[in-house]
Amino acid sequence: MLKTDLWPQLEPLLARIERPARYLNREWGCVYKEDADFSFCMVYPDTYELGQANQAIRILVNRVNAVPGMVAERAFLPAVDLISLMREEGLPLFSIESCAPLSEFDAIGITLPHELAATNVLEVLDLAGIPLRTVDRGEDCPIILAGGPCAFNPEPYAPFFDAVTIGEGEEALPEALELIARMRAEGALRKDILRALADVSGTYVPSLYRWRTEEEAQAAGSWAEPVVEGVPELVVKRVFEGFAESNAWEPSIVPYTEVVHDRLNVEILRGCARGCRFCQAGMMYRPVRERSAENVVNAVLRGLSETGYDETSLTSLSSTDHSQISQILTNLNSACAGKGIRVSIPSQRLDSFGVEMAGLVAGQKKGGLTFAPEAGTQRLRDVINKNVTEDDLFSAIDAAFSAGWRRCKLYFMIGLPTETDDDIKGIASLAQRAYERAKANVPDDQRGSIQMSISCSVFVPKSQTPFQWDGQISPEETMRRVRLLRNSVKYRAISVNYHDPKTSFVEAVMSRGGREVADWVESAWRRGARFDAWTELFNQQAWLDAAEELGLVPEKVAQAVYDTSYVLPWSHISAGVSTRYLALERRRAGEGVITGDCTFGKCTGCGVCQAVGVDNQLMESRAKEEVR
Amino acid sequence: MADPRLFRLRVVFVKQGRLAMLSHLELCRALERAVRRAGLPYAVSQGFSPHMRIAFGAALPVGVGGTHEFFDLFLENYVAPDKCFDALKAASAPDLMVQSCSYVGHSAPAASVAFPVCTYRVELSAVPSCFVTPEEVTVTRKKKEKILSVAEFLVEPVRFDEETPSVAFFALEAKPEGSLRPDVFIKSCIEATVASEGAPADLHVLTLTRIGQRSLSGEELA
Numbered sequence A: 001m002l003k004t005d006l007w008p009q010l011e012p013l014l015a016r017i018e019r020p021a022r023y024l025n026r027e028w029g030c031v032y033k034e035d036a037d038f039s040f041c042m043v044y045p046d047t048y049e050l051g052q053a054n055q056a057i058r059i060l061v062n063r064v065n066a067v068p069g070m071v072a073e074r075a076f077l078p079a080v081d082l083i084s085l086m087r088e089e090g091l092p093l094f095s096i097e098s099c100a101p102l103s104e105f106d107a108i109g110i111t112l113p114h115e116l117a118a119t120n121v122l123e124v125l126d127l128a129g130i131p132l133r134t135v136d137r138g139e140d141c142p143i144i145l146a147g148g149p150c151a152f153n154p155e156p157y158a159p160f161f162d163a164v165t166i167g168e169g170e171e172a173l174p175e176a177l178e179l180i181a182r183m184r185a186e187g188a189l190r191k192d193i194l195r196a197l198a199d200v201s202g203t204y205v206p207s208l209y210r211w212r213t214e215e216e217a218q219a220a221g222s223w224a225e226p227v228v229e230g231v232p233e234l235v236v237k238r239v240f241e242g243f244a245e246s247n248a249w250e251p252s253i254v255p256y257t258e259v260v261h262d263r264l265n266v267e268i269l270r271g272c273a274r275g276c277r278f279c280q281a282g283m284m285y286r287p288v289r290e291r292s293a294e295n296v297v298n299a300v301l302r303g304l305s306e307t308g309y310d311e312t313s314l315t316s317l318s319s320t321d322h323s324q325i326s327q328i329l330t331n332l333n334s335a336c337a338g339k340g341i342r343v344s345i346p347s348q349r350l351d352s353f354g355v356e357m358a359g360l361v362a363g364q365k366k367g368g369l370t371f372a373p374e375a376g377t378q379r380l381r382d383v384i385n386k387n388v389t390e391d392d393l394f395s396a397i398d399a400a401f402s403a404g405w406r407r408c409k410l411y412f413m414i415g416l417p418t419e420t421d422d423d424i425k426g427i428a429s430l431a432q433r434a435y436e437r438a439k440a441n442v443p444d445d446q447r448g449s450i451q452m453s454i455s456c457s458v459f460v461p462k463s464q465t466p467f468q469w470d471g472q473i474s475p476e477e478t479m480r481r482v483r484l485l486r487n488s489v490k491y492r493a494i495s496v497n498y499h500d501p502k503t504s505f506v507e508a509v510m511s512r513g514g515r516e517v518a519d520w521v522e523s524a525w526r527r528g529a530r531f532d533a534w535t536e537l538f539n540q541q542a543w544l545d546a547a548e549e550l551g552l553v554p555e556k557v558a559q560a561v562y563d564t565s566y567v568l569p570w571s572h573i574s575a576g577v578s579t580r581y582l583a584l585e586r587r588r589a590g591e592g593v594i595t596g597d598c599t600f601g602k603c604t605g606c607g608v609c610q611a612v613g614v615d616n617q618l619m620e621s622r623a624k625e626e627v628r
Numbered sequence B: 001m002a003d004p005r006l007f008r009l010r011v012v013f014v015k016q017g018r019l020a021m022l023s024h025l026e027l028c029r030a031l032e033r034a035v036r037r038a039g040l041p042y043a044v045s046q047g048f049s050p051h052m053r054i055a056f057g058a059a060l061p062v063g064v065g066g067t068h069e070f071f072d073l074f075l076e077n078y079v080a081p082d083k084c085f086d087a088l089k090a091a092s093a094p095d096l097m098v099q100s101c102s103y104v105g106h107s108a109p110a111a112s113v114a115f116p117v118c119t120y121r122v123e124l125s126a127v128p129s130c131f132v133t134p135e136e137v138t139v140t141r142k143k144k145e146k147i148l149s150v151a152e153f154l155v156e157p158v159r160f161d162e163e164t165p166s167v168a169f170f171a172l173e174a175k176p177e178g179s180l181r182p183d184v185f186i187k188s189c190i191e192a193t194v195a196s197e198g199a200p201a202d203l204h205v206l207t208l209t210r211i212g213q214r215s216l217s218g219e220e221l222a
């Protein structure tokens, strides 16, 4: 049970920092369970503004609170100003609801939303007064769990976590916590609890595996060698089979201060099988599961009346692919008419149907539209299996600009496997032709208001994708290609923005590294690295110095190109998609052969349905949309 | 912008406890959300981004609470005030609880300027032996320093409570050309008091609360 309330110590500090509303608690919709025997704290390893609306935090807190006798609270990493004061005053990291020190919880779960959160994980643990490494934790210490997208290559975090949930946590997390609660009540030793956790399906307990040398790993077919009998050689991800039927209304906490995605988010489907070869989410969340139009519409209406939000977003990886999207949007529009409620869909399909759907939600206010062709030439789009043509893009542009939109952002990736200078010039050419199409659809006197921008990120090879064997290009080469792109864009009305390659480099190392990278993370953190995703706080020197100290060559980790027969450091973790399929997809990429989407056509054999025992669940056939 | 077809509901609420730390913007958003949760038939503005027709009273700084804060909400249909009250009560956080609902006429002055004279209650960490009110207060606005004459704004001088001597009251008047923030004012008083050794150096504000708002003619917000 939680005993300590740190509020009396925290309160006087709040007058000295910015935006105290993020630390106040008492938000609408918080759950308090004061007499729960077992306490769990769900942590987002960044500030409240970034983490409060996170789906994993929201869903998992709700799931754990639904278990009798268990309470789940939230915690976030405070902003730098409060962290400094807390360190000065000796105030440990606290949960939001009870303002209790994290070290008093029975278990802590930290979600790993992206590759640049690793040093923040250490900042969280340290601020909480919890030993950074599992080997140093005593019997009284909370059990430290992880999950989230980066768990699909858990090794750079391996020494810091007691156990890692691979895949969807709706069922896996309560199972793991119930086990911990039962064993703690029986007085079990920490090491026995960890051993038992390895038997919870989808749970990886790093300390039960020895890290092999490269030579050993290539011979054995895996880097992780079980050192305890009976622990799985391969940990396969969990999938929440009941997702489609489960209520789409997920109770939601309404923050006071402004946060990202501050609206009613309703998850309308999970998964995307379009099969872009660089995309980890596409592999991670298969199979595809749709919630029914009725379920979604009821959830939105109930959610709006329970939260008071004036905006709802129908979230998923590809919301316009939902087989009933048009029905959902039409029903919501009529239900929300005249109430000043906005409906939005986060990502549009790149064709006129996507624009039509965007039109259904935009009403009179047409902000900007975002399209992601990802690559500038058809050749490279075929390599990455982005199944859109120039005509798709142009018909989307025609539809958008004739319907009244004036701003459009085009997303591309630089450094994709097989990319040449022609592909870079192709980005400029595509954007320029898109701009001309836009102009042709706008009355003469409004042409000056057309804004088109190119936004580039650097390709980061991700685990569990067909491009996992491919390397990232060096930051210098990235900058050369960015300059080439800038020089190739002749229209001044088109702006070019790009993502800082220095942070993308760290992302690639975290994405592809093995267990040796954990020392690098810890050393960089000790040298002051934290909040790496915040460009203005990114401390490159700390990472460079850390690599030098350890004799680690991060360039090799980020940039090495392997044959598909090479055993990668995450081969003991499976997203359900077989390595054979990934290798096949990599080969097809080299040949420029595209692979279809199994939700629009037939099974392409990725293997996930068999591996996890769940099939695609669609409300209606999607194929009809294709003939439009 | 008075629309005679609408009903102008005046809602009085508190801003207290931890939620005194909300900024004006955060407070406004929280109140709008409470109105939507309450399911009241609020009017919506026309135009590109339609929004709720609501007008807020004079802003309070971060950290300053209020016992009688208010907003005017324009409703499409008449709903009995006690029904509005019950609906808002169920939809409000305890520290932003609604106190009363009543209809006001369309000719009443706009919410933000209706009650320019505000009374505050301040609770200090200690009892000063001699409390000093400075004649001038220097404030920074948009990176420029400006000197305000206290007498122009302070309509009721700082008066300590006889029973609880660490508690004081004062009233400030907001002027069309600007105003003196209560937290800024009381901070300069503390600085002046400490400088003249009227109190130990760690004297500080425990709570600061707006306890009354009235018009220039003395009409109090109910």
Ligand code: SF4
Binding pocket: A273, A286, A287, A288, A598, A599, A602, A603, A604, A605, A606, A607, A608, A609, A610, A615, A616
């Ligand atoms: S196994 Fe077949 S049907 Fe299932 S997700 Fe993979 S490709 Fe699609």
